[in-house]
Amino acid sequence: MDLLIRNGRVIDPASGIDGRYDLLVLNGKIQAVQPVIKPPAAIDCRIIDAAGCIVTPGLIDMHTHLREPGHEYKETIQSGSRAAAAGGFTSIACMANTEPVNDTAAVTRFICERARTQACVNVFPIGAMTVGLKGETLTEMGDMKAAGIVAVSDDGRTVADTEVMRRCMEYARTFDLPVICHCEDHNLSRYGVMHEGITAMRLGLRGIPPIAEEIIVARDILLAAWTGYPVHIAHVSTAGSVRLISDAKQRGIPVTAETAPHYFTLTEEAVIGFNTDAKVNPPLRTAEDRAAIREGLCDGTIDVIASDHAPHSSLEKDVEFDNAAYGMIGLETSLALTLALVHEGVLTMNQAIEKLTINPARILRLPKGTLVPGTEADITIIDPNQRWTIDRDHFFSKSKNSPLHGMPVTGKVLYTIVAGTVVYPFPA
Amino acid sequence: MELRQKHLLGIEDLSAGEISLILETAASMKEVSSRDIKKVPTLRGKTVINLFFEPSTRTRTSFEIAGKRLSADVINISSSSSSVVKGETLEDTGKNLQAMNPDLIIIRHPNPGAPHLLARTLEASIINAGDGAHEHPTQALLDAYTMQEKMGQIEGLSVAIIGDITHSRVARSNILLLRKMGATVRVCGPRTMVPLFIEQMGVSYVPDLREAVKDVNVIMMLRIQLERQQQRLFPSIREYARYFGLTRSVLDAARNDVLIMHPGPINRGVEISPDVLDTPSTIILDQVANGVAVRMALMYLLIGR
Amino acid sequence: MTQHKIIMDRDDIDRTLNRIAHELWERNRGAEQFVFIGIRRRGVTIANRLSKKLKEFEGVSIPVGALDITLYRDDLSEIASQPVLKRTEIPWPLNGKKVYLCDDVLYTGRTVRAALDGIHDLGRPEAIRLIVLIDRGHRELPIQANYVGKHVPTTKQEQIEVMLEEDDGIDQVVLVQGV
Numbered sequence: 001m002d003l004l005i006r007n008g009r010v011i012d013p014a015s016g017i018d019g020r021y022d023l024l025v026l027n028g029k030i031q032a033v034q035p036v037i038k039p040p041a042a043i044d045c046r047i048i049d050a051a052g053c054i055v056t057p058g059l060i061d062m063h064t065h066l067r068e069p070g071h072e073y074k075e076t077i078q079s080g081s082r083a084a085a086a087g088g089f090t091s092i093a094c095m096a097n098t099e100p101v102n103d104t105a106a107v108t109r110f111i112c113e114r115a116r117t118q119a120c121v122n123v124f125p126i127g128a129m130t131v132g133l134k135g136e137t138l139t140e141m142g143d144m145k146a147a148g149i150v151a152v153s154d155d156g157r158t159v160a161d162t163e164v165m166r167r168c169m170e171y172a173r174t175f176d177l178p179v180i181c182h183c184e185d186h187n188l189s190r191y192g193v194m195h196e197g198i199t200a201m202r203l204g205l206r207g208i209p210p211i212a213e214e215i216i217v218a219r220d221i222l223l224a225a226w227t228g229y230p231v232h233i234a235h236v237s238t239a240g241s242v243r244l245i246s247d248a249k250q251r252g253i254p255v256t257a258e259t260a261p262h263y264f265t266l267t268e269e270a271v272i273g274f275n276t277d278a279k280v281n282p283p284l285r286t287a288e289d290r291a292a293i294r295e296g297l298c299d300g301t302i303d304v305i306a307s308d309h310a311p312h313s314s315l316e317k318d319v320e321f322d323n324a325a326y327g328m329i330g331l332e333t334s335l336a337l338t339l340a341l342v343h344e345g346v347l348t349m350n351q352a353i354e355k356l357t358i359n360p361a362r363i364l365r366l367p368k369g370t371l372v373p374g375t376e377a378d379i380t381i382i383d384p385n386q387r388w389t390i391d392r393d394h395f396f397s398k399s400k401n402s403p404l405h406g407m408p409v410t411g412k413v414l415y416t417i418v419a420g421t422v423v424y425p426f427p428a
Numbered sequence: 429m430e431l432r433q434k435h436l437l438g439i440e441d442l443s444a445g446e447i448s449l450i451l452e453t454a455a456s457m458k459e460v461s462s463r464d465i466k467k468v469p470t471l472r473g474k475t476v477i478n479l480f481f482e483p484s485t486r487t488r489t490s491f492e493i494a495g496k497r498l499s500a501d502v503i504n505i506s507s508s509s510s511s512v513v514k515g516e517t518l519e520d521t522g523k524n525l526q527a528m529n530p531d532l533i534i535i536r537h538p539n540p541g542a543p544h545l546l547a548r549t550l551e552a553s554i555i556n557a558g559d560g561a562h563e564h565p566t567q568a569l570l571d572a573y574t575m576q577e578k579m580g581q582i583e584g585l586s587v588a589i590i591g592d593i594t595h596s597r598v599a600r601s602n603i604l605l606l607r608k609m610g611a612t613v614r615v616c617g618p619r620t621m622v623p624l625f626i627e628q629m630g631v632s633y634v635p636d637l638r639e640a641v642k643d644v645n646v647i648m649m650l651r652i653q654l655e656r657q658q659q660r661l662f663p664s665i666r667e668y669a670r671y672f673g674l675t676r677s678v679l680d681a682a683r684n685d686v687l688i689m690h691p692g693p694i695n696r697g698v699e700i701s702p703d704v705l706d707t708p709s710t711i712i713l714d715q716v717a718n719g720v721a722v723r724m725a726l727m728y729l730l731i732g733r
Numbered sequence: 734m735t736q737h738k739i740i741m742d743r744d745d746i747d748r749t750l751n752r753i754a755h756e757l758w759e760r761n762r763g764a765e766q767f768v769f770i771g772i773r774r775r776g777v778t779i780a781n782r783l784s785k786k787l788k789e790f791e792g793v794s795i796p797v798g799a800l801d802i803t804l805y806r807d808d809l810s811e812i813a814s815q816p817v818l819k820r821t822e823i824p825w826p827l828n829g830k831k832v833y834l835c836d837d838v839l840y841t842g843r844t845v846r847a848a849l850d851g852i853h854d855l856g857r858p859e860a861i862r863l864i865v866l867i868d869r870g871h872r873e874l875p876i877q878a879n880y881v882g883k884h885v886p887t888t889k890q891e892q893i894e895v896m897l898e899e900d901d902g903i904d905q906v907v908l909v910q911g912v
Contacts, residue, residue, distance in 0.1 A: 201624075202629070204560050321541045
């Protein structure tokens, strides 16, 4: 079915478009973006009136955990893709820490096959850098790329051996696979369960110092400088990391970075009361760190906003804080939290859209994240002013582990369109 | 004045007025403990469960005696006999106990926040008898009671807490209580066992033991857990005892009328030398005696109506 | 509309306590061992005054103890606010002693019941006698006072407020109607 989206404010940072345009989709591809487009003669062209709404390239989340294979009780490729669609995402990249780990082409093929038959959005697997995420042996990145991975990452673990990390980067370069770094000095964070600061001290919980992240950020930047191959720093959480990345960029070192909405929204205080939904890795930090993350987003140090959607069930979360799993879900809340930055004047709408579309597309080398005619018609239509309240009981994700339950937000997805097909609202 | 809380999860939740009420009530309970017939009918028909996931003799016994002196039925469940070994979650253990309709559950658990988890899911009142390195509110209250009994009041006192501050729920609860009641607190110990941001709890850090005990009214020694050595927090027992153990010669730097406290159990000869233990300044057994009165007071205030 | 009626003033109270003190001494002459125990708080004040009067009249020192009955009450679950516990101070053995239990008002008898239980836990007195300033009737238990300052017929809707100088700054007994 063809589509005509009329009267919306079209924002496509990649092509510099921001204004009232009509947008025509034919055969699943963007046909035209023009001030006024007459409905074509074709009979079954659906017309969407987007007056008062924002029409953007389909949002891309380059950091999610879909839990399939292995932990389907938390999330599946199907449920995760529905959560993504409800959150405005047309493409998601899923991390390798499934069970089994996505460290062979066979697992990659399984994920791609499931995605093809079950997912309502584009799913791009990310392969492990080392076998079993153990930080020891390189994975068969060539085979995995042929099977469909778009990047490599040991997310959840840092490759502790710097020599191994160097070889991972060099080997990934052979296949032009982006390298995504989870930065954590596991020796420094070994006993910790939350940010090391006043709150941890008061709660008697053991702390993870910010330098546990920063030491590895610095290391990976140095490796990027030495090898000349870019690294992408995942889920930046500290002011020190922002500074390191900013300095590196100024010196021309090829580094990009992402943060997750919770790091620019919440602080360590969300843990007070031993709220396991606020247990996440890296941990929620201080108000100063949050301010630095916001600044880093604004000045371009941080390129991407990614959800780090990490579903867990009550089995992992309704337990003692020390024993609870790390992670919170985010696919259905990321856009609203990002728009909050726009409403607060931290980011322009263009900056916000850029960090959710073209920037992750470029880092992952995907021909997406733009509305240039000829590209696949992945489109998100957003009412930026609609107020709603985050409600864990209305998530499409299988899991409910969000500390944002009950938070009033502004800005809601009206339509998520993948290759010209409306996938959200879900067909009846 | 009444206790506003249904639970006692930590000193953090108590106001200075509530702390005073607990201490005042404890004084009446101490009178009951001094009688020939050490029993009053106040909690007749109430059920109290001691749910202990860590070994403890003193605290568990103290709660048990407190409950019995108030005529409550007290049941002890310790981790070796509980379902935990069978893989039951804390929440499920709690729900099963709740089904038997207890009025009060006293929980000791190695993880911070475990009592809060029970308080969120159960009907019964909960007393935190120590949750990991978080809080041990009844210990702080009995320490406060003992200080008040010996010194008249807590306001204006100067207290030195010595040892492993980082991993000590006793230190945390005492710091919170003493600050609320207007005492000044300094902490002393190897820096590996003192939190980085300790000053933000309103206390000062003094690395030298002799400096730390100078001019204070109370010296509170903490138990050093020997397994901390494996975590590389101090090199040897010998060196710990030498620099942070309370000996006669260290006491020479302190006031003559200084009181020495310890939450027990003591590593004799490590954090306190035997000759110090036998001086009249040492009031460790008063602490134990007062523990029963304070716990009776809390039981009365939480479920005595 | 509430009405306050003063039914005893300072002189009335003093006269009444004098009378009780004399009567009590009359019946106990022979220097038997006896003690006063006041029920907190105004019962303690009454006990103290009686002891003082005996000192004045007869030159004898009768010890006064204070009993807090909170831990023995049967209505803890029914009253709106939890009573603050006060210390029981009876620092001598009761075995073989004759106890004069003092309270300000005798009403349902439940306070006295609790006090009897409390005294029992402290020892086995030879006898217990009850002294009250006001008996307002409406007993719910088979309890009678041995010495009564004044019988005041009341309805259950009325209240008796005993105020004593030491506790309340003034000596008077007020009947409050239409509460």
